[in-house]
Amino acid sequence: MAERAGGTLPTARVRAEATEAKVVVRGLSVRYTSSRGTLTALEDISLSVQAGEFCCVVGPSGCGKSTLLRVLAGLIPCAEGEVRIRSDGPQRPLTAMVFQDYALLPWRTVLDNVAFGPENRGVPRAERYRLAREILAKVGLSGFEHAYPHQLSGGMKQRVGIARALANDPEVLLMDEPLAALDAQTRNLMQEELLRIWAEFGKTVVYVTHAIDEAVLLGDRVVVMTARPGRVKAVVPVDLERPRTLEQKGSAHFARLYNEVWQLLREEVSAASREAGGG
Amino acid sequence: MTGAAARQTLRAVRVDARSLAAAGILVAGWEFLPRRGLLNPAYFPPASQVVAALAEGLSAGELLPHVAATVSRLLVAFFLAALPGLGVGVAMGLSGTVRRVADPYVALLYPIPKVALLPLMLILFGVGERAFVLTGALTAFFQIVVNTMDGIRQVDPTLVEVGRNYGATRFRLFWKVVLPAALPGILTGLRLGLGLTLVTVVAVEFAIAKSGLGHVVWGSWQTLTTPRMYAAFVAVGLLGLLLTRGLKRLQDRLLAWQTSVDVW
Numbered sequence A: 001m002a003e004r005a006g007g008t009l010p011t012a013r014v015r016a017e018a019t020e021a022k023v024v025v026r027g028l029s030v031r032y033t034s035s036r037g038t039l040t041a042l043e044d045i046s047l048s049v050q051a052g053e054f055c056c057v058v059g060p061s062g063c064g065k066s067t068l069l070r071v072l073a074g075l076i077p078c079a080e081g082e083v084r085i086r087s088d089g090p091q092r093p094l095t096a097m098v099f100q101d102y103a104l105l106p107w108r109t110v111l112d113n114v115a116f117g118p119e120n121r122g123v124p125r126a127e128r129y130r131l132a133r134e135i136l137a138k139v140g141l142s143g144f145e146h147a148y149p150h151q152l153s154g155g156m157k158q159r160v161g162i163a164r165a166l167a168n169d170p171e172v173l174l175m176d177e178p179l180a181a182l183d184a185q186t187r188n189l190m191q192e193e194l195l196r197i198w199a200e201f202g203k204t205v206v207y208v209t210h211a212i213d214e215a216v217l218l219g220d221r222v223v224v225m226t227a228r229p230g231r232v233k234a235v236v237p238v239d240l241e242r243p244r245t246l247e248q249k250g251s252a253h254f255a256r257l258y259n260e261v262w263q264l265l266r267e268e269v270s271a272a273s274r275e276a277g278g279g
Numbered sequence B: 001m002t003g004a005a006a007r008q009t010l011r012a013v014r015v016d017a018r019s020l021a022a023a024g025i026l027v028a029g030w031e032f033l034p035r036r037g038l039l040n041p042a043y044f045p046p047a048s049q050v051v052a053a054l055a056e057g058l059s060a061g062e063l064l065p066h067v068a069a070t071v072s073r074l075l076v077a078f079f080l081a082a083l084p085g086l087g088v089g090v091a092m093g094l095s096g097t098v099r100r101v102a103d104p105y106v107a108l109l110y111p112i113p114k115v116a117l118l119p120l121m122l123i124l125f126g127v128g129e130r131a132f133v134l135t136g137a138l139t140a141f142f143q144i145v146v147n148t149m150d151g152i153r154q155v156d157p158t159l160v161e162v163g164r165n166y167g168a169t170r171f172r173l174f175w176k177v178v179l180p181a182a183l184p185g186i187l188t189g190l191r192l193g194l195g196l197t198l199v200t201v202v203a204v205e206f207a208i209a210k211s212g213l214g215h216v217v218w219g220s221w222q223t224l225t226t227p228r229m230y231a232a233f234v235a236v237g238l239l240g241l242l243l244t245r246g247l248k249r250l251q252d253r254l255l256a257w258q259t260s261v262d263v264w
């Protein structure tokens, strides 16, 4: 297991009236210290996300996107700066993360994976299974309750990952490149699924991706990050009308937004690959 | 018996026809090579003689006490080692401090064949069961420590993050995430520990004990009763097969969620 340097502040839970936005990040910097020295992963990140917003984050690989989500998830202490998540239900967990490689517990059935969060919080068995079945039905996995993860396709595994996060009913849903491991067709299908699920559950989402089309299709805003150390380079509002469909990817408006994000991103991507290439 | 019925029976006892065929060829060779004079029967008695010696030894009750002696030493040694081995392995796997403190000792002692510690045990405990069993227990202990520690260290850190992000307490993080994830490594350690402890126990019996299958092998050499010696070999082999098969079956049952492939 990874050992982490003890930091100072965990992600703070604040009461509803204390802040307007659902998520507030102010002046956040994160450094990793290892035997090879100190690496600045994030530098002076400031960002706020409104309740019910779908906020996408794009940036070159290694720029600190996963690090940002880990801080929001409370997995890395926030040593410098401030992270606040507004809590609207005192019993609700602040965050639930959906991971790129699914990160399902392979020894648990689908049902027990989805019920994992409520189980940890002491929700009685009958109640948490009822909840898990209900959510599995909503993500289209009825009938697979007793399957094990290794019996499922990638797309189905990620539906389980999403169901697990929804079953935990978090204040904010964090998604770290959830579709990156899927083939192109499945990814398209899952993008539609995500739009439908988001509309149904109305969650606040922070969604990391490296696919610009995905960010534009899903997001209310696209946050573009710089190459490492990651900073916020620009925030692009996406004014495509909702409910959104895959067909919108073909529109001129979509292409304009795609290009805007790509222009912001391209020099960062080449900076990142120059650094990777030059060691 | 029809072919299908035979296959079904084999499946029921979980023996693959290919394994059975390989064993058949070995036994056939073992029977006919000495009989044809291609192998010296004084050194390599035919399989039927060995089986006869084994059957006679078991039915006449002459071998049985030795089998019992070996089995009881093995089991006592194994269970003496398992609990502390699991405990130390888990502690070393979870805590960097414990690992840094204990690692030099484990690294130093693990590779020593534990039979080599028998003289020390004899000095400490005198010639007797305590010394024999403890020598065997040391073998199992270090094997279990090393595999348990590695099993826990190799747990996917993302799964630990899942546990923490989904609200598992430290207690539940260990019991519901880390331990199940490390179980394959832990069970492998137990299986190897049991097998290697059998090796140590037989070697100890060989060297000094007045009972047990190792002792039978040594005694048969001195009196040149080779069929009896082979009978003891076969008994040790079957014992090992039985025990590790049993644990393997437990492992397969507990780890049904894992997938494995035959590469060829």
Ligand SMILES: Nc1ncnc2c1ncn2[C@@H]1O[C@H](COP(=O)(O)OP(=O)(O)O)[C@@H](O)[C@H]1O
Binding pocket: A032, A033, A034, A039, A041, A059, A060, A061, A062, A063, A064, A065, A066, A067, A068, A228
């Ligand atoms: N636990 C860690 N220890 C040291 N460096 C890390 C650790 N995690 C990530 N990094 C480094 O921090 C940088 C940002 O990583 P990450 O947040 O995973 O980027 P992204 O998700 O945008 O690809 C990378 O250079 C990565 O190598």
Ligand SMILES: [Mg+2]
Binding pocket: A065, A066, A067, A176
């Ligand atoms: Mg990442």
